[in-house]
Amino acid sequence: MTPEQDFERHLADWLTDGPNMAPTQVVDRALRQTAHRRQRRGAWRWLVLPLERIGHWFPTQRATLLATLAAVLAGVLLTSAVITLPFAGSPGSPPVMDDEAIVAIEGSAEVDITSVTPRQIDRVIDIETDDKRIEGRARQRLTVLTQSGDTRQLRGAMHLENDWGAWEGAVDIVTYPSGEEFEYAALEGTEAYQGFTYLYTTHRATAEAERTVVGAIWPDEPPSLPDPSLLP
């Protein structure tokens, strides 16, 4: 066996070593997410048949027709872009960041704990709101600040990223024995969200209850919030 073959065999062996089973919670989450979601169908189907027919025509006719079709499509896309411009975060267009307005955010969140060690808890949070700037998956890395019985205060870093930028900052969480949980963070925007703050709060009434998201985006730096560890 040549050194090259030996190396390739070793590479193949090394790649074989690793997980082959998908994590159940990820699969289940994806199935939940798609259960009531509409598939993409219909919108472009009408193009398929004409294009297949065009394929049998002479090249010059085909080129003329495709050019006409492209021009019509470009017109339609341009028109729809102009129409959708005022709506923040419409797919394919950058979000509109209003320098004047404070925008209220409402929605829901689903939390998964991805790892727990005696010193650290990692969570991912799927946030759904009607504002595309806030939608996406957030990550938190938390440490326990105080624990008294089953009441705990946690603090850590939070990072929420989506297509146009990210929100990041410190997050504080209080959980009670009943399962009730409060969470808040003043997150600074980056990239398209630069110069804006997203005040993120969530509340869950019991361990089984849905987690509601309430907050606001405003065009300024984060406020100075009291340090929860200093509160009585």
Add this chain to the structure above:
Amino acid sequence: MQLRELVERAGHGDHDAFTAVVRASSGRLYAIAYRILRDADLANDALQETLVKVWDDLPALRDPDRFDGWAARITCRCCYRLAKRERRFALPTPCQPEPDATAFVTEVADQDEMERGFRHLSPEHRAVLVLHYYLGLTLGEIADTLDISPGTVGSRLHYAVRSLRAALESEARTAQAWEGPA
């Protein structure tokens, strides 16, 4: 029920069929994502995004027999996107293979060295290595899967292997320098 039939039914909006398709194929897709990204959290994200996109776009899949390759392509694209977005995935400057990089690394690299060397590669180069050396696909099958030309597959594979070997050799030299002259 055969996978083909399940894929067809899922493409018509049958979520139970989609669930069966996901149960049958998610292990393979996760294995691909994990091996490209080398990070369990990122691989989880890639798998979830892939499965949602598969559901969204299944009506557009014309030939259900091509489902495996089509889903693998979506997985690779999700991996590229996540890798580029993820700040932790700091891509270092690719190792430039030396012109005579064919006659070295005769000793088998250990696992950590291989891991570090692999992380020097771009996601696109990793994907080609994973599809070829892990899934055992031919260059033509990889070209079909990734929707790129066979020539591009060949050059990516060649570059990836040479870069990986160059990175390992560089590590070996550094280690030797630290150990000092014998």
